[in-house]
Amino acid sequence: MGEREGLDVRVRGEQPFAFDAAFGCGTAEMLAIVGPSGSGKSTLLRCVAGLVTPRAGRIGCGGEVWFDAASGVDLPPHRRRVGFVFQSYALFPHRTALGNVAMALGHAPVAERDERARRLLAKMHLEGLEQRRPAELSGGEQQRVALARALAREPKAMLLDEPFAAVDRATRKALFRELASLRHELSLPIVLVTHDLDEAERLADQMCILDCGRVLQTGAPREIREHPASAQVAGLVDAGDD
Amino acid sequence: MDRSALALSFRLGAFTVLLLLPIGVALGRWLAFTRLRGKGGAEVALSLPLVLPPTVLGYYLLLAFGGGSALGRGFEAIFGHTLAFSFEGLLAASVIANLPFAIQPMQRSFEGIAPEIREAAACSGLSPWQVLGRIDLPLAWPGIAGGLVLAFAHTLGEFGVVLMVGGSIPGETRTASIVIYDRVQAFDTAGAGAMSALLLVLSIVALGVVQLLSSRVGRRHG
Amino acid sequence: MKIRRALACLLLAGLLPPGSRAAGPNPAAGASPIVAAAADVRFALDEIVARFQAETRKNIRISYGSSGELTRQIEQGAPFEMFLAADESYVFRLADAGRTRDRGTLYAIGRLAIFVPRGSALRADAELRDLRAALAEGRIVRFAIANPEHAPYGRAAEQVLRSQGLWEPLQPFLVLGENASQAAQFASAGPAQGGLIPWSLALAPAVSALGESALLPEAMHEPLRQRMVLLKSAGKDASAFYAYLQQPAARDILKRFGFLLPDETP
Numbered sequence: 001m002g003e004r005e006g007l008d009v010r011v012r013g014e015q016p017f018a019f020d021a022a023f024g025c026g027t028a029e030m031l032a033i034v035g036p037s038g039s040g041k042s043t044l045l046r047c048v049a050g051l052v053t054p055r056a057g058r059i060g061c062g063g064e065v066w067f068d069a070a071s072g073v074d075l076p077p078h079r080r081r082v083g084f085v086f087q088s089y090a091l092f093p094h095r096t097a098l099g100n101v102a103m104a105l106g107h108a109p110v111a112e113r114d115e116r117a118r119r120l121l122a123k124m125h126l127e128g129l130e131q132r133r134p135a136e137l138s139g140g141e142q143q144r145v146a147l148a149r150a151l152a153r154e155p156k157a158m159l160l161d162e163p164f165a166a167v168d169r170a171t172r173k174a175l176f177r178e179l180a181s182l183r184h185e186l187s188l189p190i191v192l193v194t195h196d197l198d199e200a201e202r203l204a205d206q207m208c209i210l211d212c213g214r215v216l217q218t219g220a221p222r223e224i225r226e227h228p229a230s231a232q233v234a235g236l237v238d239a240g241d242d
Numbered sequence: 243m244d245r246s247a248l249a250l251s252f253r254l255g256a257f258t259v260l261l262l263l264p265i266g267v268a269l270g271r272w273l274a275f276t277r278l279r280g281k282g283g284a285e286v287a288l289s290l291p292l293v294l295p296p297t298v299l300g301y302y303l304l305l306a307f308g309g310g311s312a313l314g315r316g317f318e319a320i321f322g323h324t325l326a327f328s329f330e331g332l333l334a335a336s337v338i339a340n341l342p343f344a345i346q347p348m349q350r351s352f353e354g355i356a357p358e359i360r361e362a363a364a365c366s367g368l369s370p371w372q373v374l375g376r377i378d379l380p381l382a383w384p385g386i387a388g389g390l391v392l393a394f395a396h397t398l399g400e401f402g403v404v405l406m407v408g409g410s411i412p413g414e415t416r417t418a419s420i421v422i423y424d425r426v427q428a429f430d431t432a433g434a435g436a437m438s439a440l441l442l443v444l445s446i447v448a449l450g451v452v453q454l455l456s457s458r459v460g461r462r463h464g
Numbered sequence: 465m466k467i468r469r470a471l472a473c474l475l476l477a478g479l480l481p482p483g484s485r486a487a488g489p490n491p492a493a494g495a496s497p498i499v500a501a502a503a504d505v506r507f508a509l510d511e512i513v514a515r516f517q518a519e520t521r522k523n524i525r526i527s528y529g530s531s532g533e534l535t536r537q538i539e540q541g542a543p544f545e546m547f548l549a550a551d552e553s554y555v556f557r558l559a560d561a562g563r564t565r566d567r568g569t570l571y572a573i574g575r576l577a578i579f580v581p582r583g584s585a586l587r588a589d590a591e592l593r594d595l596r597a598a599l600a601e602g603r604i605v606r607f608a609i610a611n612p613e614h615a616p617y618g619r620a621a622e623q624v625l626r627s628q629g630l631w632e633p634l635q636p637f638l639v640l641g642e643n644a645s646q647a648a649q650f651a652s653a654g655p656a657q658g659g660l661i662p663w664s665l666a667l668a669p670a671v672s673a674l675g676e677s678a679l680l681p682e683a684m685h686e687p688l689r690q691r692m693v694l695l696k697s698a699g700k701d702a703s704a705f706y707a708y709l710q711q712p713a714a715r716d717i718l719k720r721f722g723f724l725l726p727d728e729t730p
Contacts, residue, residue: 051361077364078372090362094380103376104366146362153367309541324541409537411498412525424528427645428506429652429670 006189007031007157011047011057011067019043019054019213025157025189025206027062030179032192032200032221035210036236041193042087043213045159048191049084050077061189062156083150083188087162089142091134097121097145098130104152120148124178140171147178151186158182158190164199172199179203197237201225209233243436244421251418254329255397258336259390262344265337266389270348271378275360292342296402303335303407327409332417335407336400340393347392347456351385352378388455395448398441496523497702498543500534502550502690503610503643504574504617504662507670508721509548512714513705520708522701530643532614538563538695545695545702550574550644550662551616552691559693568693571709572723576620576685577666579651580658581675588658588678592628598657599633607634608650608659610641616688617644621660623685663722679722690723 006026013019019040025031033041046052048059050066053074059067066075091100101117108116121130124144134142143163150158163179164172180203183190194200200207201221209216209224216236217229228234273285291299307313307325317325325331355378363377364370379386401419408415410424418437425434501509506528513524527534531549538544538558547564548571549555555568578595580586585603587594598604609625610618618640625631641647644662651659652674666677694706708714715725 046361049361049365051364076370077361078367078369082365084362084365086358086362088356088358090356090358092359092363092377103363103368106367106372149362149366153365304540309539314541318541323543326540327537327542409542410527410529411543412527413496414498414543416527427503427528427643427649429649429668429674 005062007048007062007191008058008060009044009048011044011054011059013047013052013054013056015052017043017213021210021213021215023208023215023218025191027189028183028187029206030183030190030192030204031206031208032194032204033208033210034194034197034200034236037195039210040213041195041210042161044210045084045161045191045193048157048159049082050075050080064156081153081156083153083155083158085143085146085150085158085160085163087165089134089146091142091145091149093134096131096133097126097137097141100134100145101149101152104149107154117148117152120152121145123151124148139166139168140174143167143171143175144178155188158186158188160190160192162194163192164194164196176203209236211236243433243440244418246413247416247418247421248437248440250329250413250416251398254332254336254400254417255394257333258340258397259344259394261333261337262340262393263386263390265341266344266348266393267379267386269341270345270386270389271352271374271382273345273349274352288345289342291339296339296400297406299339300335300403300406303338303403307331307334326407327411327415329408329414332404332408332415335403336397339400339403340396343396344389344393347385347389347452348382349385351382351388354385355381384455384458388452391448391451391455395445395452398444496525497545497699497705498525498527499546499548499702499705500527500529500538500542500544501548502531502534502616503528503645504550504664505548505572505690505721506645506665507668508664508718508723511717512709515713515717516705516708520704522704524701524705528643528645530610530615530618533643536614543697545698546692546706547695548690548692549616550688550690551619552689554616555691555693558695563696565694565696565698568691569706569710570689570726571692572690572718572725574617574620574688574690575663575682575722575724576617576624576660576680576688577663577677578658578680579648579661579666579671579675579677581652581656584657584675586657588676590678590680592624592630592680595658596628596630599630604634604637604657606639606650606656607637608639608641608647608656608661610644610647610661612640615641615643615647617660617662618647620685620688621647624660624680627684667720667722 006024006029008024010022017040021044023031033044035041043052047054056069065073066080067073092103095103098117098121101120102113105113105116118130121127124147126141126144129137129141163175167175192204204221206218207221207224208218216233217224225237228237269288273281304326305311309324309326314325360373360377363373368376399419404415404417405420410416410420418441422434422437509526513526517523531551531554534547535554535558538547558564559567578588578592580588586598609621612618612622622631625634639650639656641650645665647659648661648665648671650656651661652671663679665671692709694702719725
């Protein structure tokens with residue numbers, strides 16, 4: 001398989017659970033990693049971000065090598081340009097919405113940080129809420145701040161951990177639209193981790209079915225649905241429908 | 243009211259707290275975030291002064307830096323006076339005796355920071371030092387302050403260790419609590435009573451402050 | 465990385481100037497000397513020091529304790545410049561170890577007394593007759609003496625009780641004070657019925673107001689030969705005080721507190 005310009009991940013490890021997976025995501029492509037809870041989806045995402053160190057493997061993104069067990073390369077998270085949106089949003093409670101976004105702008109000149117943060121918040125339809133603390137924002141607003149913060153980093157890859165998990169119907173629709181438009185705007189690999197098969201199918205270009213830390217099948221959503229590689233995959237796909 | 247003894251007690255408390263700030267933050271944070279296997283052992287060792295009888299602590303400290311020890315002789319060679327029976331000796335003993343009082347609240351405070359917040363900080367480009375300064379310390383400060391206040395109040399009341407390591411040398415190692423002991427032996431019940439009342443009030447105030455701060459910790463991470 | 469930071473902080477802390485001292489132990493720096501004194505001379509010495517300070521404007525700081533305890537501290541390097549012991553053996557011990565200027569001077573002969581607090585079931589008498597009776601009648605709950613292990617007055621108390629055949633019977637009721645003045649403090653407070661304490665303390669107004677006492681005959685115990693000595697580190701002021709203690713003014717005060725003066729003993 002040729003070196004992709006986007007994200008290329010091959011990892012193996014035991015902590016916190018055993019995992020052995022390989023996947024890739026091209027620029028301007030959205031990959032959904034789908035699997036039941038406990039399948040290790042978050043762990044894979046954390047490997048890409050540098051929050052978990054695999055035992056063996058290689059992670060490359062945008063021409064950079066972020067991790068390579070063979071040659072001992074292991075960039076810490078703050079040296080990898082990832083935009084990570086956590087399931088719990090993980091906003092800094094002691095900072096305002098503006099402050100949260102500004103924290104991720106350390107690479108930008110000081111004079112520009114405020115302005116850039118404002119623009120990002122505006123892009124996420126959060127004008128007027130800049131001075132609010134996370135505790136004063138709704139769930140949907142918090143998520144958008146988290147998104148803005150991730151984008152502020154000017155990342156080489158976007159990672160979203162269960163973005164649909166805690167949101168209500170209305171927010172889900174808004175998020176869906178947001179992510180869809182983002183996909184078109186940024187030419188970044190976007191990796192989405194979810195157990196919600198429905199949304200994954202609608203949004204993603206590629207899907208990766210994961211179970212017990214192993215990739216069972218990769219391909220376009222339709223492909224997987226029509227031609228599941230195994231009974232296990234079929235079962236998971238069906239189960240995901242409920 | 244023995245003012246020089248009170249001043250001495252306050253100075254001892256202040257310097258103890260000054261030293262415990264970096265030590266407590268470093269150790270409390272390390273204990274909160276490390277996943278090392280030996281962590282439990284370290285926690286036990288650092289909690290020892292909590293349960294150890296003060297005289298046992300005093301005994302071992304004297305052994306460690308009393309007149310005959312290598313540490314004691316080295317100190318004397320450099321500074322011209324003994325480590326035991328001096329303010330410095332008291333300070334060393336006080337810092338060790340107060341380690342758990344400072345470390346434990348600080349550790350709890352750091353543990354109270356959701357790991358994802360620190361992960362998000364790292365992903366936002368903050369180096370480990372920046373995470374310490376912009377995330378850990380601001381979020382954990384109530385516990386840090388609480389630990390320091392507790393250590394200060396506890397230092398004011400130290401007796402057994404102070405008496406063994408410092409003796410009762412006026413202006414040097416005779417702290418307020420020792421003066422109270424001495425006043426009783428001098429049949430000066432009024433003097434003993436006055437100082438005791440003062441220390442009691444200070445202890446209550448200190449505990450009140452700690453209480454206030456720990457409720458803030460709850461609210462921050464709620 | 466956290467370890468590195470902790471070490472750096474410890475280093476920095478070590479550079480802190482040695483905590484500001486009220487007055488250093490270095491006599492050359494002109495700091496007021498610290499005198500170690502046996503607990504029994506407390507009230508007498510406080511008065512003598514007050515007079516000395518009034519006359520010479522020199523400050524003296526005193527640390528009271530049991531002779532044994534203070535000797536231990538001196539051997540550990542405590543910054544005392546002068547030592548008034550309640551028993552000369554301690555002074556000789558320090559002299560033999562090379563910690564003193566010379567073998568010191570006898571400054572007083574101490575006496576022992578029985579003290580009973582007001583309202584006690586015991587009566588104070590110089591032959592300890594009531595103590596004996598009280599023991600037989602079960603009137604004793606607690607009886608205080610200084611710790612014989614490191615307080616000369618405690619040792620003297622033990623000698624007295626042994627010579628009267630009261631040591632064994634009193635064992636279950638004895639409460640030991642860390643030094644002679646703590647013994648006095650215990651003896652004057654309930655639940656003790658009384659105790660054997662230094663005569664000098666029994667005479668002090670603060671103590672005599674609390675009960676009755678009776679002076680015990682010298683023959684009941686070995687003499688309490690109280691010796692003082694200047695330690696190696698003694699400075700000018702300490703020497704001056706040492707000399708002052710041998711002058712009439714100081715000796716009068718000692719006499720007033722019931723001490724026998726060395727050259728006046730038969």
